[in-house]
Amino acid sequence: MLDRKFIRQESETLRQAIVDKRESADLDAFLEMDKQHLSLIAQVEELQAERNRASAAINEMKKSGEDASSAIAKTRELSQRTKELEQQQSELEEQLRELQLNFPNIPADDVPRGGEQDNLLIREWGEPVSKPEFEIKPHWDIGEELGLLDLARGAKVAGSGFPLLTGEGARFQRALINFMLDLHREAGFTELIPPLLVNSESATGTGQLPKLIDDMYHCSTDDLWLIPTSEVPVTNMFAGEILGPTDLPRYYTAYTPCFRREAGAHGKDTRGLLRVHQFDKVEMVKFVRPETSEEEHESLLAQAEKVLQALELPYRVMLLASGDLSFAAAKCYDLEIWSPGVGRWLEVSSVSNFGDFQARRAGIRFRPGEREKPQFVHTLNGSGVALARLVAALLETGLTPLGRVKIPEILRPYMGGQEFIGKED
Template sequence: MFPIKFVRENIEYLKKAGSLKKINVDWEKFEILEKQRRALIQGIEKDRQKHKETNDEFLENKKKGINNQKLLDYAKSLSSGIKTGEKTLSDIEKQIDAIIETIPNIPHSSVPVGETTNDNVIIRTWGEIKEKEFNILPHYEIGKKLGVLEMEKGAKITGSFFPVFAGNGAKLIRALINFMLDIHSKNGFKEVWVPAIVNRKSMFGTGQLPHLEDDMYKIKDDDYFLIPTAEVPVTNFYREDIIPEDNLPQYFCAYTPCFRREAGAYGKETRGLIRLHQFDKVELVKFVQPENSYDELESLVKEAEIILQLLNIPYRVVLLSTADMSFSSSKCYDIEVWAQGIKKWLEVSSCSNFEAFQARRAEIRYKKKDGKTDFVHTLNGSGIALPRVLVAIYENYQTEKGTIKIPDVLIPYMGIDEINGG
């Protein structure tokens, strides 16, 4: 979200940003409303000044015992005029805000301009994609066979796309969460435990609201939301705060469950664990000085990659083109793992630099050494989302005899080296 002044002064630039991201903004209406707004403010402020002066005169006269009826009447008329003006103004400002809220963040100059997801650029690929000589079962079949994944149980308890993991399946999730948090906190990310339910202001601060309201689970009675990602509570940690520059940068990691309604996303592409209403994720969040934010993005991606390298899962890093990146980000890398059973690249992490876009919405500032305050840059990335990593482990680590080997780094967490049953 941009301040109105910035929008006014950079209108051509922002128009371009909107068209790159394929988002329509009603610029004509904006310009009309903005003109009206300024004229109105000038009128109101002039009247307020007159009103003040009239009141001063009224008081003087009162002290001298002079009859004041005329002044009183004048002040009354000014006062009621100001009130109507203020009402109109707030109405216009609401309309302007509604338009500004639809302006997406500006893509960085290093982001490829594209028309479709095909214009994304593969930056690097890691690991070896082996051809296996036996028939690998898709994760949902091997999971069911071994009794570690029970989709039907979840559907009974709640609804479809709420999985149940049992026995070693459940244990593997716990192992992955602990493993990831251990790595990140060793690498300088402060571990935080945060609420999985947040208020409207927090959802607005990170940019999920207003346009994604239908994708979220809502607690109506309290106007709270179940978080779709830990990005929301962790970034809002510093909402409306001013951080001393000496305390920057700040790195956080957090495990939370994530909840997404995924309205209208059902289909055969989503069989098994690919798309869920509830899933687990370890998230990385950074608050940094603006001048460092693109270097910080690179190291954030590397931090997420470490997890996959240690798990020995082949992956590739993809730079999203302007057509595929999210509303709030300036630059975004996706990390995709190779799942050998279903033979697909699966997105397991999305690492973004939001520059000051979220910081402005959430009013996250820092006090510079020269005493001035400015908005920080915020970044976040998954490090990593669990279900699709599970898909890769279930499939890539599958053996010919129908068991799942445990990746070496997880053996200390699991206490076993192979899953041969729930």
């Protein structure tokens, strides 16, 4: 959510941002309504002050034994009028907030303007396998052949897009989770196991609601949402709180399953583990002071890269253009790993800086120093990293001519020292 003062004073900046981010929001309706609202507040407060004075006067009269009945009758009307205006004001406030929730965050200055084709390649690491010496099958074939993946039975018990990992496939994934959590914990991130269901308030706080309502699974009986990313429960952890001067920065990491309806995505990149309704992810979330958020963003990116480097997976870093940037983000790097079996780059991490956008929605503040006014924190998060696609790329990258899959060295301690997945023929 954007600051109202900012919307008033920098309305043209916002107008441009809405265009740049390919969003739509009714700015003019907001500005008009906001003007009415401000003058209404002034009127309401004046009436309230008058009512408070009248009521205090009645109290004095009663104490000194005077007859207050005519004053009470007069104040009754005043009080009635105040309530009516208060009612109007709160209705207008609610409408304003609804409009305000639909304004996207402003892209940072160094974000390229444009669509997906304008994403900027920042750097590449490692050599993607482009001309393999033998046929590298896509992970769905490797997975089925080695008994790691049973997509048909996953589809049977839940539906398409709900993968079933089996045997060494399940164990491999668990090894990856443990490895990544250890890596982040050692870098100073506090480990969390958050709720997997959240209420509407939390889903609004991080920006999923109202815009992405169709992409989330909803439990209607209890009005709870399955999390699409652990960003939601973790970021909202401090919703409505004021943190102390020494509380920042705070770094958290959490492994959770993530649930996404992927509405409208059917038929697009949906084979195997490329796009699924349920996937595991290790996430990192930071709460930081505003003046440090740019450097914190860079170091968060570096931490996500460490995962891929340790796994010896070639990857590239993309800076997203404004049109590809998510609703709540001011700036975002994507990490993409090479999938030699599918022959494509796969996005396994988004590392985003939200500025104070989420903090303002969720009400997360901090006190910069003793006796100083509370300010909104900056929130950042990054996948470190998403598992389904990571497993896909590791299976394809590690595939040997014998049909087994070589396990990256760093993971072997987590696999009981094992070097390969799959038996020798």
